[in-house]
Amino acid sequence: MRNVDIIIIGGGPAGLAAAVSAYESGCRDILILEREEKLGGILKQCIHNGFGLKMFHEELTGPEYAKKYIDKVIAYGIPYECDTMVIGISDDKTVTAVNRVNGVQVFKAKAVVLAMGCRERPRGALAIPGYRCSGIYTAGTAQRLVNLEGIMPGKKVLILGSGDIGLIMARRMTFMGAQVLACVELMPYSSGLKRNIVQCLDDFGIPLLLNHTVVDIKGRERLEGAVVAEVDPETKKPIPGTEQCFDCDTLLLSVGLIPENELTKMAGVKLSESTKGAEVDESLETSADGIFSCGNVLHVHDLVDFVSKEAEKAGANAYRYVKGDMKKTGGGVEVKNGYGVSGTVPQFIHPESMDEPVNFMFRPKGVYKNAEICVEAGGQRIYSRKSRILSPGEMVNVQLSPEVFKQVPCIEDVTVKVEA
């Protein structure tokens, strides 16, 4: 058993930022455990640009963005073990990991930062009928194959789901010589960023079929085609007679991301139904003492910049916890999702003891134009701002200073809502 002040599980954007921030707060006993061969997480394969506008005010590609943090980790001498899989974690912060060099290792940490990221929703979860042939990949798997392994999965591509990775892959496959037939989206709007719709689909004349879905998979061995039908926007049921078949050898799925919380559950941490991640308070501490969560394992973000910001907070607070510097008084006050809001993080705050600004993040439930984002505490409106457009694809951030809460006596709960 080895003692460590802070163990960070995951060396992707969240884990790296948490480690750097914990170090910069003064912690000198940090260990990052990363399951892949190299640090960087998903950014390694995100070779497109568009990262870093918020954090660094420049447009970076994924590997360049990751490098900013990896360089710091190396400069600070923060220890990390790659090719290392965490296989066990308990609520007393005992972490078990395996790798080729050290075999089974058991660590006892004073604080743990969970930064395992998320995974893609697979075909099975959608119960798309048809054959179980080859040629069906999640967009992220295809991205890895193309950008890291240098192998093209196919020639004629249909994309189901208009999540950002799907949009990015529409452009990447086009760039690399494949033909992308269409991007099919069940909802009446895309869950991807506007810039990706413009630059990855519109630029190449790839149609975005909203209110459509794949209803049949053709091809017994390799994929030969996908039947697409329009759906009723209300019921989401395919409308008979609207079927059209796309002859394709590859179907890429970009139909949602799911926080990877297997270890979180193992640690006995309470999960949120709404985000599928841990429930946390304003310090990003979970229901388990000294276990923090940040990045896409906490809730699926739209921009890596927000992941980094969140993770910095988790790393710094983990060190405050280690030092015994966390002062939380009073029971946590619940943060509720009001009208039009889903998955607000944090789920709890401590208004009395809060000493730094709290950042509420949530996703709008639908598309709202000229709506107002409001926060209410103890029945009083403590914040509001107008927004020309809100959409589920884009996360909303609301930063509030501790003083705002101190003006309201006896807060029983906080509600974040949209007034359309």
Next chain:
Amino acid sequence: MFDVIIIGGGVIGCTTARNLARYDLNVALLEKASDICEGQSKANTAIVHGGYDAKPHTLKAKYNVTGNGMFDKVCSELDVPLKWNTSLVAAFSESGIPKLEELKHQGEVNGVHGLSIIGRDEIIRREPNISRSVCAALLVTNGGIVCPYELTIANAENAAENGVRFYRNAPVTKVEKDGGQWRVQSGAGTFTSRAVINCAGLYSDVINNMVSENKFHIKPRRGEYYIIDKSYAGTFNASIFQLPTKMGKGILVTPTVDGTLLVGPTAEDIDDRDDTRTTSGGLAKALKFGSATWEHIPMRDVITTFAGIRAHCDRDDFVIGEAQDAPLFFNAGGVESPGLTSSPAIGEYLADSAAEKLGAKAKKNFNPIRKSIPKFREMTDRERAQAIASDQDYAKIVCRCETVTEAEIRASIRRPVGARTIDGIKRRTRTGMGRCQAGFCTPATIKILCEELGISPLEVTKFGGESKMLDRYLFDKGGGNHA
């Protein structure tokens, strides 16, 4: 020349192969697909049936009851997970109770012990998550669950260890009598043998009808299923059937030995015996009827869906044994449910019959024991440390969802009748069977398969044939001008 050629590498063919390996015989098994266990045996309900359902005095009844009694020994020799979790046939209205009585009586006639009818309270005590509209149920204490692919593969591995030759990608196109021997033409060449055993499952009629005038016909029947994430393990303890219908045992909800839950199957007669498509109608039906047992099936946690085709025979029963007009040609035809349960008994009977006819003696050095690939996920930390000390590849977890290590994947390829495809690895190790459905592990699995077999990633298939995983390298080596 072989003494015996077995046609078909499903659970019946592989079990027959293992039982033939007990004799001093030269045996070959021909499988049309790229791997054994690619047909019915991979896509079924994975249940060891009690034996109450088959009509008395049928071969189904006989082999079901005998086969059920052999599972403990077979699974212990072959190191295959088996759990006697009991079965319940649940009635959701009072009107079903007389039918339960009938089933109980039928089971008793078939020689099934330990059947009883239990009331609502007892059912709910046993199965707290069953729909509250349940009235009564037939409790089948000798009902169990088993992993059907591990059972098939274990039989094949043990058969191969004991000398049986396996030929995959060997679809049989012709079987004919040539003097005193059988001549079998296949995709892997022409073979001759003294005896042929037809275990061709969905194509058992085609093979039989090549040599026998006593023809039968397979009427393919498709069943569709949902698999629910293992986080729901424990939701149901027993395999819960509804009252059987003319088309089969109805839609059931059952745990699997791997912790997931199965909901299904539907029963739909189709024309094409390879039409393993799932359909929106079928899946909707499985959900609708499954919901009678499990009211709120968590659709968000469905990890995949699949369809299996049953080899339903127009004789409404198994066709087992030597064809009357074709000496030394043996059939295991029309084997559908309860075929998995019957497999130990059918395999033993066919092997013994053929051996007797051929005058074969028992092989002295037959080793009935097969050990499964040691599974990292089932080890204690101490065992894990030991496993890693002896093989570093145990420290590399390739499939996160099912915690499968590189060592297990390599072993699955190196073993007798080893994996040659992505699906082959999946069935032998559970790689890619978990909730991410191979999203993360596919590139790594392809790489390992290439290293072990010395092939290019472009040659890797999901399950043989044209099921190629990848299309081309981005850059042909040698291309490009130096910058």
Next chain:
Amino acid sequence: MEKEITCIGCPMGCSITADIGKDGKINSLSGYSCGVGKKYAYGELTLPKRMVTSLVYVRGTNKPLPVKTSAPITKSKIPECLGAIRSVSVTAPVRVGDIIIKNVLGEDADIVATGEII
């Protein structure tokens, strides 16, 4: 003539409406919420530009090197730019920021490495 474009300057994705005269001149712009939007709209309506990211062949391996244009290039030149990237190869080692093609297509942008090959 009115033309609507979606601003991509930030995740807001503002819808910007331009009133374009018969001479092709932009008479007025509305809907943008910041300077970035206004600038983007002028650019997108006169000379649209894009960053291009792609992959370069690394001799002796199948694993490619990720690259980008050091500045946005003319949108209509993307196919030509991809062709130029495809026609080169590199040999390890390559560092992040190494110039792979200087001044690609005379667009005042270099093709630079965004990953490293050791």
